[in-house]
Amino acid sequence: MFLQKYAAVIFFIFSFCIVGQLFAQDNLQDPIHKFNEKEFIVSLQKLKPKEFARLFARQYSQDSTKSKLSVAYIKNMMISSEDLETQFWGYNSLAKWERNKMNLEPSIAYLDSTYTIAKTLNNDDLIMSSLINKGVYYYDFGFYKKAMEYYLEVLKIAKKADNRARQLAVMQNIALLKLEVNDRKGAIKLLEESLKIVENEKTLNFNYIHVNIYIALSKANIGIENYEKAASYCYKGIELSEKFNDKGASVYFYNFLGEIANSNGNYEEANNYLDKAVEITKRDENTLIQLPLIKLNKAKMHYFQKNYNVAIEILLDIESREKLNGTDIIYLEEVYVLLAKSYKEINDTENSLKYYEKASEIYKENDKIQESLSAEIIKKYDLETLKEELDQSQEDSKRTKYVLYISAFLTIGIIVSLIFFYKNREKNNQRKFAEILKNLEREKNEIAEKINTTEPASIVIEVKEKAETNIAQEVKEVEILDETKERLLKKLQNFETKELFLSKNSSLNEVAKKLKTNTSYLSKLVNAHKGKSFTAYITDLRVNYAIRRLKEDKKFRSYTIDSIAREIGFNRSESFSRAFKNKTGLYPSYYVKNLDNQNVE
Template sequence: MVAKKIIFLLTFLIFTYLYSQEKKITNEEKKINESIRTSRKLANTDCQKALDQLLKSNHKSVALAYKKGEMDSNNLLMTIYYWKGDYKKVLELSKKTLELAKNFNDYEILADSYRLKGLSYSELGLNSYSLLELHKALNDAKKIKTNDSKYFKTSVIYSNIARYHKNLGMYKDSTRFYIKKSVSEVNKVADTSKYNNQKYQIIAFQQMNLGVIYSTEKNNIVAEKYFIKSLNIYKNSSKNHCLPKNEEITLLSEMGKFYLSQKRYKKAIECAKKAKEIEKIYPIPYIRKDILETLLKAYVRINDIPASKEFSEEYINLNDSLKKTGKKSIEALIKRLLSEQENRHKSNLLYILIVNFIMLILIFLAIIFWRRKKKHLFKNDENVVKILPDKDEIRLLDNQITASQTLHVPNTSRHLQNVITISENTIQSILVKLDKFEKSKKFLKNEISLSSLSNSLQTNPRYLSEIIKHYKGKTFNNYINGLRIQYIIDILNETPIYREYKISHLATVAGFSSREVFAIIFKKETGVNPSYYISQLKKNE
């Protein structure tokens, strides 16, 4: 009897302890949820404080194995890192966030994560990956059950797809189409919903986009009308809705560019200075670069030398810093993409080996079965042998499968019958490496050659030459020269101080061996000699 009482007492104590622990964890989870909600509100006013608070919530969630807290904090961290221009961090977080969201069947988080992943790819210049992720986001957004959430999320994604097409220069058709889709969806959101602020944020953003489109089409009166409409929404935000300041920075930056193009330099400086003032509180380095460029060009045009020197130094320092950061991010990203591609290749190879192994087993079993039947069905022996494929046929089939997975690139330097067979994986790998090479500006090195570049990219010169010819449409020398001339054109347009340098110095910067060679290639690429090109830029100042 005493033993039973002791057992009962121990059981009671164990259950009491487990219940208290469960309640304790539940309370911790509630605290994490509240902290994430606070961070979400704080993100629009104090981005850094929200980030610090979210990182603590995320660490606690991981420590407690609280998956929902980890998912929610990850998703908001992706948003803040995107705002701060840390696209590498966004991509690093996306894998785990998507994995958690799939387990929870949370289509809102899935749509947001794919969207931010796609936008980060776009910022890093990987446009094909970007569009793929945005369409994944759109598919998941349409599965959201709550109408207001569904309409809002699809509107945001349509807006992002419009931006993607805008960046590719497709203003008249694709961009306008997706802007209209975005506005159409957001207008379905009720004014009483929790998305009221975001609804007007999208409307303001799309007004700005229309302003940019019309300014590109030289319809300046309509463009300014849309810019002012967008600005008024931000000015009245305290009355009807609260809009984030970081997007007002973008609007003012775009207005600065618009007025600069109209030679209304005082208005351009006014807008850019307002943007710079807000950007100090909500740092966005890539937009700061645009703001500084507008201020630099505007002050140069009105011959304010002290101001132009000040902003020139600030612009050059920031530009160099962004290039270093971007280079590191792209290198890490490309390594990850190549690693994923290699893993997929290994998986495919393993799959082929397994299939071939199974085929061999089946053939072996068929032969055994045939031999057993032979004793009883001697007359049908020859027919059975004909049904079974012989080794040559199997080898031919394997060769056909392998051939279907390769790309034949014609070698135009030899006879038309001669072709080089390059696997799809090798082509994609070399193209990714070429993209990295172009962004690294290594083509500016004077000693660059087909042999040295192929060694650097870990491929052979013949493959590299044919892929450049097939995908870039140029010989190796023309490809390198084209990159060098484009670099000089960009730097002459973006940094006025380079227009004062000697042609021989520009030739050295671009990697050419002499002034004469540089002048010949420049004229071949642009149709004019470098001196004339620079003189025309100075006239337009």
């Protein structure tokens, strides 16, 4: 027993010594692997200011220790330097640092300092760098008009200096602004022209611009629902951005692919792409500015899958973070609409109404921004471009005076033509608006007469089309027995009266099931008695309903166009706007605005 106790004590002492030795070795090895702050600061001092700014943006800001030391180095060494160019790149780095933290005001203040220094140095390249960064930062935070002003200023300097890289960068940014005012075709045209230049360039390095053009083209094609083309640009963009380690660009492309998968109903695929985007933002602080948009697509995915509470949680997180940052981001309208719809689905009426009202307020503000920006682009960019082309023609011509007169005449003529065009368009729009109201009143009286005489006719408001007569006689190929036909017509009348066409489940197959008939009979019946395809029939019913309800329901007019579209069965606001325009000649936003202006009740 004594020997056993003695052996146990010896074993304990031996073990303690071994552990102590291992611990001591760890302590000795730790300083070797520890990050050496002094060496890092010395390495910063060896870098040229521009190279430091590049590394700070791409590497140092991703590491909390390095970023802290780098910011201290900028404040203590760079911006206090006697060398103005060193000061410039110091302030430039601080501006990016604040922007990545979603602090617009201090980032712009730092860019003001870079601009002052660049002007003192009389360095066009540094001046353009300051101005284009201002434009980009204002764009990121939703201040599009300000962004446009800075882009145009850079474009003027770049053309004068024949700096093609800067010209392409600005053209791409202006294309993004065109997207924000729904001029998608104009944006795509501008971007495709830029892409051709970049792809044919052999001497200059346009990799950064090349990737950004892919970003803009992906976004533009998503806007016009050309998902296949958008996805192809995303794949090309991912390949190029990974080749040059541009993680910020990869975030855009994965987010876009998630949005495309959402729209196509491929939710598992959407989740995978969005998770990839989120993972990059975790590793690279420079990409955090994209996180709210990724979360918005995540929320949409959960909404479509009927996970309403999860969608609400994500959307509230987006809202709280934007409030914290004190920014007024244009996509908050979409956040509020989705919140309202999600609350509605879980029968929380109070919160649903609250967020519909918030969405309505932002919609009005965004509408003003888009209108002012649209006019700004026409007045400044399109006319400036035309004027410069005419000026160039003047310089190249031998008969300078003759070209000058022609240029001046054409410029004035185009400005007058634009003014005339907008006035004439407004006049035509007012005429169309008056015609809609007149037809509504006439149809209202006709409906009253039909009710009084109990005619079993379909009560459908038609805005642009004349009454269709003798259609049944003209379509001889319909072979449905009279009794069956009458029964189906009554069911179809009931379908219209109960406004069942407002359901999103109003495909030919779904409606045929509801009416207890087959798709062939129903399609032929609609073709014969309505004079249109089944899809056109449903679309017309929805648009007619919107025309009538918008006139009669002031609360309904306060909804966003997206909310109105989804309320009446459309999946996307673009589809509704296009159908409304085809039917009436006006966009729904114009119709709503004029109803409000005339205080129609």
